[in-house]
Amino acid sequence: MIMELVAESLKLTVLAGLAIAGILVIIIWKKNQTTKVTYMKAVIQAASLAAIFYLFTYPVRPLLILAVILIMPIVLGRFFCGWICPFGLYMDVLTLIRKTFQIRYRVIPDKLNKFLHNFRYALLLLFLSLALILSLIEPPSTLNRLTIMALLFAGPFEHLGLLLGPMVPLIVPWKGPLEIGGLYFSFPYIQDVIKYSSENFVTINALIFLALTGVGSFFVRRVWCRFCPTGASIAVVNRFKGFKWAPVLHLNKNETKCTKCGICKRVCPVQVTEVYEQKGGKIMTSMCMLCFRCVEMCPYEDCLIVNLGRKTVFKSRNWLEPSEVD
Ligand code: SF4
Ligand code: SF4
Ligand code: SF4
Structure with missing residues (x-):
């Protein structure tokens, strides 16, 4: 057995x-x-x-x-x-x-x-x-x-x-x-x-x-x-502080690039607000499913970055016309 x-x-x-x-x-x-x-x-x-x-x-x-x-x-x-x-x-x-x-x-x-x-x-x-x-x-x-x-x-x-x-x-x-x-x-x-x-x-x-x-x-x-x-x-596993160090797949936010446009909040399929609200760093909320839709849609280069270990696998890009950014 x-x-x-x-x-x-x-x-x-x-x-x-x-x-x-x-x-x-x-x-x-x-x-x-x-x-x-x-x-x-x-x-x-x-x-x-x-x-x-x-x-x-x-x-x-x-x-x-x-x-x-x-x-x-x-x-x-x-x-x-x-x-x-x-x-x-x-x-x-x-x-x-x-x-x-x-x-x-x-x-x-x-x-x-x-x-x-x-x-x-x-x-x-x-x-x-x-x-x-x-x-x-x-x-x-x-x-x-x-x-x-x-x-x-x-x-x-x-x-x-x-x-x-x-x-x-x-x-x-x-x-x-x-x-x-x-x-x-x-x-x-x-x-x-x-x-x-x-x-x-x-x-x-x-x-x-x-x-x-x-x-x-x-x-x-x-x-x-x-x-x-x-x-x-x-x-639940990721809610325990003791496990916070363990995941190798991370969503990170660069606050200096964020214009608070709110797109990440609107496109998130489970309405995570932390990406919009948090002042930079790793997004650790257990609501996030790591689908990276927000990274795909964030219109500012390097504002949202997905790391696998130390390697960057996805990052947001500038997709607005310069005139629209201004
Ligand atoms: S989409 Fe990007 S720039 Fe816009 S609020 Fe979210 S993180 Fe900031
Ligand atoms: S990775 Fe997906 S679930 Fe997580 S905040 Fe971004 S859009 Fe929402
Ligand atoms: S994606 Fe996750 S939360 Fe949604 S139904 Fe599947 S297991 Fe449940």
Whole structure:
């Protein structure tokens, strides 16, 4: 059993390492290509979706995947949310459709947005407590070392699988809730909604969830990210002062170049205000998903800089005509 878990962890670490290394190589290779951040992000999100689909066909325990997602932010901050998460990609596609129809997005008031950001931690705590209570209600028959190892990844702790909700591809390599032509379709969290709904309300609950997240994401950019317990778990690591030194991927601001034009605040998909408000230095807020949209759109050269270790990978550029700057 232990050897099996070690082998699975190693396989997963190698896969995750290769994926992250690939993404970082592309970013470094494309360094200073700030004009192409949105385009590169879309390509990497799509490639990640394909890799995640493949990962789910692989005999790896889902909660080991979760462990990798939760360890990654120690080094890369919320890079997963900005560049990899499939649910993030679906919401970005809805944003693109809304833009195509030239419909304006809705802005959540800053105070409410910050409240929701902090409220996610309460949701996460509640959710983890429930998982713990369920594990106590259904205790294992013996508590030897092997059982504890198994408990970490299965048994009553299967409820933690909900944290993998945002990773669910639209076409799934398992028996999903909707079958068309031999293909199974799903949606983030939909199987959890079905699992935790009482029999009479399964369909209605699933439809309500789909409608709320679909319509919500259409009008409010990255709406689910304001509630997401997985996002909170990823961000929680970077909230601890003890880990502040660890991430190698940073967004920095050069205050002397900032004209307070406010563009960074307007283009941020999760309405981070710190880039606008902070007086230079590293932007450390756990709300930031490191998507670098603000760097792409900031119109003053070297005002916003993304560093990977000591290497600059993206930086803002002068894209306003000199007459407009003046
Ligand atoms: S906050 Fe949740 S849904 Fe949003 S990108 Fe992160 S993991 Fe995905
Ligand atoms: S977009 Fe750049 S110049 Fe404008 S407020 Fe933000 S950081 Fe400052
Ligand atoms: S502050 Fe910039 S990098 Fe962070 S989430 Fe907003 S747009 Fe993306």
